[in-house]
Amino acid sequence: MVLIDTSSASVTTRKLTTAKAMVEGISQEMELDQSVFVLGEDVGAYGGIFSSTTGLLEKFGPKRVLDTPISETAFMGLATGAAVEGMRPIVELMFVDFFGVCMDQIYNHMAKIHYESGGNVKVPLVLMTAVGGGYSDGAQHSQCLWGTFAHLPGLKVVVPSNPFDAKGLMISAIRDDNPVVYMFHKGVMGLPWMAKNPRSLGAVPEQSYEVPIGKASVVRTGKDVTIISLSLSVHHALDAADELATQGVDCEVIDLRSLVPLDRGTILESAGKTGRVLVVDEDYKSFGLSGEIAAVICESDPRLLKVPFARLAVPDVPIPYSRTLEYAVLPTADRIISEIKHLMG
Amino acid sequence: MVLIDTSSASVTTRKLTTAKAMVEGISQEMELDQSVFVLGEDVGAYGGIFSSTTGLLEKFGPKRVLDTPISETAFMGLATGAAVEGMRPIVELMFVDFFGVCMDQIYNHMAKIHYESGGNVKVPLVLMTAVGGGYSDGAQHSQCLWGTFAHLPGLKVVVPSNPFDAKGLMISAIRDDNPVVYMFHKGVMGLPWMAKNPRSLGAVPEQSYEVPIGKASVVRTGKDVTIISLSLSVHHALDAADELATQGVDCEVIDLRSLVPLDRGTILESAGKTGRVLVVDEDYKSFGLSGEIAAVICESDPRLLKVPFARLAVPDVPIPYSRTLEYAVLPTADRIISEIKHLMG
Amino acid sequence: MDSQTRLGLYKTMVLSRSFEEAILRDYHADKKPAWDIGAGLIPGEMHLSAGQEPVAAGVCAHLTADDAVTATHRPHHFAIAHGMDLRLLAAEIFGRETGLGKGRGGHMHLFDPSTHFSCSGIIAEGYPPALGQAFAFKRQGKDRVAVAVTGEGAANQGGFHESVNLASLWKLPVVFVIEDNDWAISVPRDSSTSIRSNAVRASSYGIRGARIQDNSVEGVWDAAKTAIEKARAGEGPSLIEVHTVRLWGHFEGDAQAYRDDLGSLIDPIPAYASQLESDGVLTTELAGKILKEAKRQVDDAVEFAKSSPLPSAADAEKYVFA
Amino acid sequence: MDSQTRLGLYKTMVLSRSFEEAILRDYHADKKPAWDIGAGLIPGEMHLSAGQEPVAAGVCAHLTADDAVTATHRPHHFAIAHGMDLRLLAAEIFGRETGLGKGRGGHMHLFDPSTHFSCSGIIAEGYPPALGQAFAFKRQGKDRVAVAVTGEGAANQGGFHESVNLASLWKLPVVFVIEDNDWAISVPRDSSTSIRSNAVRASSYGIRGARIQDNSVEGVWDAAKTAIEKARAGEGPSLIEVHTVRLWGHFEGDAQAYRDDLGSLIDPIPAYASQLESDGVLTTELAGKILKEAKRQVDDAVEFAKSSPLPSAADAEKYVFA
Numbered sequence A, B: 001m002v003l004i005d006t007s008s009a010s011v012t013t014r015k016l017t018t019a020k021a022m023v024e025g026i027s028q029e030m031e032l033d034q035s036v037f038v039l040g041e042d043v044g045a046y047g048g049i050f051s052s053t054t055g056l057l058e059k060f061g062p063k064r065v066l067d068t069p070i071s072e073t074a075f076m077g078l079a080t081g082a083a084v085e086g087m088r089p090i091v092e093l094m095f096v097d098f099f100g101v102c103m104d105q106i107y108n109h110m111a112k113i114h115y116e117s118g119g120n121v122k123v124p125l126v127l128m129t130a131v132g133g134g135y136s137d138g139a140q141h142s143q144c145l146w147g148t149f150a151h152l153p154g155l156k157v158v159v160p161s162n163p164f165d166a167k168g169l170m171i172s173a174i175r176d177d178n179p180v181v182y183m184f185h186k187g188v189m190g191l192p193w194m195a196k197n198p199r200s201l202g203a204v205p206e207q208s209y210e211v212p213i214g215k216a217s218v219v220r221t222g223k224d225v226t227i228i229s230l231s232l233s234v235h236h237a238l239d240a241a242d243e244l245a246t247q248g249v250d251c252e253v254i255d256l257r258s259l260v261p262l263d264r265g266t267i268l269e270s271a272g273k274t275g276r277v278l279v280v281d282e283d284y285k286s287f288g289l290s291g292e293i294a295a296v297i298c299e300s301d302p303r304l305l306k307v308p309f310a311r312l313a314v315p316d317v318p319i320p321y322s323r324t325l326e327y328a329v330l331p332t333a334d335r336i337i338s339e340i341k342h343l344m345g
Numbered sequence C, D: 001m002d003s004q005t006r007l008g009l010y011k012t013m014v015l016s017r018s019f020e021e022a023i024l025r026d027y028h029a030d031k032k033p034a035w036d037i038g039a040g041l042i043p044g045e046m047h048l049s050a051g052q053e054p055v056a057a058g059v060c061a062h063l064t065a066d067d068a069v070t071a072t073h074r075p076h077h078f079a080i081a082h083g084m085d086l087r088l089l090a091a092e093i094f095g096r097e098t099g100l101g102k103g104r105g106g107h108m109h110l111f112d113p114s115t116h117f118s119c120s121g122i123i124a125e126g127y128p129p130a131l132g133q134a135f136a137f138k139r140q141g142k143d144r145v146a147v148a149v150t151g152e153g154a155a156n157q158g159g160f161h162e163s164v165n166l167a168s169l170w171k172l173p174v175v176f177v178i179e180d181n182d183w184a185i186s187v188p189r190d191s192s193t194s195i196r197s198n199a200v201r202a203s204s205y206g207i208r209g210a211r212i213q214d215n216s217v218e219g220v221w222d223a224a225k226t227a228i229e230k231a232r233a234g235e236g237p238s239l240i241e242v243h244t245v246r247l248w249g250h251f252e253g254d255a256q257a258y259r260d261d262l263g264s265l266i267d268p269i270p271a272y273a274s275q276l277e278s279d280g281v282l283t284t285e286l287a288g289k290i291l292k293e294a295k296r297q298v299d300d301a302v303e304f305a306k307s308s309p310l311p312s313a314a315d316a317e318k319y320v321f322a
């Protein structure tokens, strides 16, 4: 389904960080389509606190790359209104943790207008936002919250884990006629000032391409156990799978890439194959993604599961500041390994 | 666990509506404890749009029952700050649908301060709010959203379905040293201007009593199938169970009463007994309560389920205005019956 | 002001009132004997704007269908003054498949692409999207404007502050309108607002502010003329507060026990009629013709609505995504 | 102003600066060679207040530990001026079990019951809880006050508007303080705020507003004196904006490439020292003693922090509920 064949000779790729891949996707769409513009806090001269807009101001100027006041309700709504009038805004919420100051604009307006209008009004925009912890930013700057967004109808929710997907999903999101929440984990951006992560740098085609929204990716095939994950946790899952392989456990790793739509087919197929499922989710455990996956499986057929369903997620505690505590609640490769061992009995 | 023995001769009960029972709980606590006060929009002379505060202004005066401006961020935060200084506010968010204008105060402050302070600061307050649809109030005034609140750590979430629980849970909530979100469905209040509902009127002790937070109630025992539900849907579930009984299907009905804490024990016990589970939930289907229950069951033991897990919830669509559409997405007794028949094979 | 304009204002107000009187009848008709808000041909909350017509008429007289209006939970007078097709409006209120939103939205959620009209059931939250419409108009190089409406109660919501500041900063062609009807449900203005006039608040944002007393449609017309011309000319936003009157309660069914000034309310429509009559612009006969024509349009719209099909339950999940 | 008071202001500023210099050193010490925000003894974002000490010193001089202060993501100067135990503060910043919040909160989330101090990492959202503290004080019949702080960038957030309106309406004993350091991360004031001075906005709420230029600690002291006395006397809230200076970047690691006025910034502490010296209140010797005493306290606190245990991973789920 990926609309570019990266093995073809005509495709030129370079290694880019996730952040640079995202920006390239935005930039290419801005060149193609005058109605695309970017707004948010510190997206201009600063280039985005997590480098999601670096260089765009220089390239496209202040009429298309706009620093806003710290007025999320006003500028989220501005994005919605501009989208209604035919523009295609990309609006950044600096940290997803700030959703509470503007959630009404997001879920009562952006998300619902298309439905309330009986399909007569479209709201094509991208709401991009930084998620995730692991660097001691505390309870108000470290959350994932994709479960919160996915629970409310009317928003697509995409969560890239690597440079290739980041660019392709950004392009798809911009071209989508719906509001798409694009959640990028700070830890996958490849930022020079955060813990280095080899999977945050990868081959990205120069050309424009789409990664379809709603299609999970089986990033590692295996027969013993299925790890369903997304965003930074995919990296940990792959690290764990590498380690487990040396111990004779063959893990399949699924990168969901999008929560809405959720790729139920890929989940069910893999669960059916391995009979053992671990969800690894950096969002809060209860009433979120991990539960939804349990429901998907057991409303299809609970007998798919040879052993009890398992989930590794933040155990319903605000993200602690101190590193010892934070790493006690975040999913890590080590904890994935021990969960898998437990599943293997 | 209910701290009053309603069968005892010394207990005097009267039939009250849920709204009156709630108000009585508030009123008795206000008499006992000077630090309890009530604030919100139209809670004074109007008595609460859904009669959650009727008569309190007359009884306790404007220093303890305060109409606020339409400034939810300011007055939610006011409640939090007052609680930190030793008061016990009851703050009303008129419709839960408005959470988006003040969610930051709720989940970044009210919910997290206790944790962030390392347990040094307590935030004892009740956030009460009206939920639910069924009377054509459209996409911005008809939601339940308990899944949204339950997903975020630090808030207890209670959801009474009847007058007895409404009073007892209110008293427990006021006495609790944590922020408790108290969600009352408009359809269970027994309002004279809404569709009548016999279960919204019931025997309520005159005395003060607590209903413990975190304990589900098995409101009907049965052996064939478990219906797990809450709030207004419990009434529909009981109606469906009555009807199904005449057809030889014996339903157990669980009223969760609280989402946080979630009474996993009662869920697992019943699922283990019947092997057939239907969750009936007026909140959105995906990434919410119904998924969480699936996870609870299948992380314990997927073989508890003799047939696939089933859930009847709002199918991820904004609540439509037109009655035909709204009743096509809400859980109704008829749809519960057909789901159960399907489960019974 | 010329007579044609004055008559135009009068006609708009009469049309709006006639429409709401018809809705009022049908809203209450089939909720008896036990009044049930969810019952009848028109269920749900119903916020009528009777008394506030001068605000909508005075403002919208300066707009074309290319200009945007975002209204509140009390939207009919603005929808009608801005030229919404009455049939689509009525059919939406009756929850029909032929309605503006195919029955999905209802009376607080009207979205009309052909008049760039929208509204919201969340107070003050109609302001921010209006900024975006104005932003788009500006980028598209048009002199179109966006009008954003709230009540005086809503002006104490954070979205108000953020929106007016941002519009001023970016010199967006927006006209902010506050309908001060003295009440926010049961809460009087002096229990919600720390100052007497929201026009004062304009100075917090470096924009022009005006307050129109007496619910005067011509006063509104004047102030809106200036504000809209300035917005079209690229001079940025203005704020207009109108002291108006809520004739019929917050929503239908509101007994208004909290209010004891009901006897002193002045209905602006007969008041304006007398003024026009004493100025020789209107005669009893012409007034009759205007009313008759309004009723004809309204009857047609209501008839259209009632004879339209309800949406099919099978389609309930349509339109979540484009 | 008497010499003791002036010296007191100076000492407070020096203590705050000394503390932040120590934090600055330890923050950067172990993040090299590849600077990693999550590494080292003090990980995470670090917003230091150097340059803004006059605001905290001038305001808090009028408070006792019974009064409340809610500060921002940049809270140290207020925490220190309001008398927070330096050991608890340092240990929290180092993420230790002995910290104010047992290492759960971190530098943006300081909650001190003994000085009624709190802060928030969400801009402007510290205002609303301050109203509640003031409300409680009023109900308890005490003349205690609550001081609520934001930056000039935060003043464009909805919570600002709602809070000031409500405080005015209910005549709550709150003093709103705006630290205008010209910048909100990379966004200069004139790109965020549609007017020159937030003191103007006070008139939108019918309260007193003052703006202090030149980062003058004595100017702040004067204005705060009036505001706090009025609040204690039941005369309701005031707003004070101080034009101050952010000496060290938004957070540590901020290269400030967006800013070209760094050369012209005036450090208020040496500036005040010279003023006090030329007024004969301070000598070089006394200044040395003050600095030495400050450093002693800071060293003690940092030593306490570093020698304290880290929280145990097993306790991560404690304290979600009381």
Ligand SMILES: Cc1ncc(C[n+]2csc(CCOP(=O)(O)OP(=O)(O)O)c2C)c(N)n1
Binding pocket: B041, B070, B072, B094, B098, B101, C072, C073, C074, C121, C122, C123, C150, C151, C152, C153, C154, C155, C179, C181, C183, C184, C185, C246, C250
């Ligand atoms: C954010 C939010 N809070 C509360 C409400 C409930 N509510 C609906 S209308 C209303 C009163 C609005 O008063 P005002 O703005 O003066 O408008 P009016 O009804 O007088 O036209 C309230 C409180 C809401 N819709 N949205």
Ligand SMILES: Cc1ncc(C[n+]2csc(CCOP(=O)(O)OP(=O)(O)O)c2C)c(N)n1
Binding pocket: A041, A070, A072, A094, A098, A101, D072, D073, D074, D121, D122, D123, D150, D151, D152, D153, D154, D155, D157, D179, D181, D183, D184, D185, D246, D250
């Ligand atoms: C609601 C919200 N939006 C955005 C941010 C990110 N942020 C943190 S500090 C800051 C700038 C604040 O500027 P100002 O209020 O002037 O305070 P200063 O940093 O200058 O002290 C921003 C945008 C936030 N913390 N909260």
Ligand SMILES: [Mg+2]
Binding pocket: C151, C152, C153, C179, C180, C181, C182, C183, C184, C185
């Ligand atoms: Mg009003």
Ligand SMILES: [Mg+2]
Binding pocket: D151, D152, D153, D179, D180, D181, D182, D183, D184, D185
């Ligand atoms: Mg600043």
